[in-house]
Amino acid sequence: MNRLEQKGFYKRAKLPHFDALGEVQFITYRLADSLPDTALKRLIELPPVKRTPKILQWLDSGHGSCSLRIPEVAALVQENLLYFDGDRYDLVAWVIMPNHVHVLIECNVAWPLNKIVQSWKSYTAKRANEVLHRTGQFWQPDYFDRVARNPDETEAIARYIEYNPVAAGLAKHAMDWPFGSAGYRGTLCC
Secondary structure, X not given: OOHHHOOEEEXXXXXXXXXXXXXXXXXXXXXOOOOOHHXXXXXXXXXXXXXXHHHHHHHHOOXXXXXXXXXXXXXXXXXXXXXXXXXXXXXXXXXXXXOEEEXXXXXXXXXXXXXXXXXXXXXXXXXXXXXHOOOOOOEOOOOEEEEOOOHHHHHHHHHHHXXXXXXXXXXXXXXXXXXXXXXXXXXXXX
């Protein structure tokens, strides 16, 4: 796919997406059971500008099975993110939380975002279900994405991602969390 074939803005499953090849993208994807039905119903009542912060707050509350809390499952998700780093995308920052994943990448011009996320989720769902000795849906079908508009915003998003375990009360310091760019690299991104 070249730049002339990229999708730009489009909607899938009621979520807006933007395939911005060569741009820095903030992606959040979550476990299938990460938000209770009551929370999802309340989302509809919120104005669109307040939905994303509320979703992030609910995710950090640790709803659902939190299968990503199991070190073997979190490690396979992290290894999968690292596998195509420098090829399909450049990883800027990431964190694997108990029930969701945040990733900040710069997309390679040859790989559209939806194909990157699809490859992450399909591979890890199969492997995680094997580890957990279960079958069925592992990830929520869609994902959230947002283009970082400038270097300052990229830095702010990277900081948010790396400090997410601290904000959620899961670690005292960002570098203490083993399943994220700060803990993996031993340094903070920005």
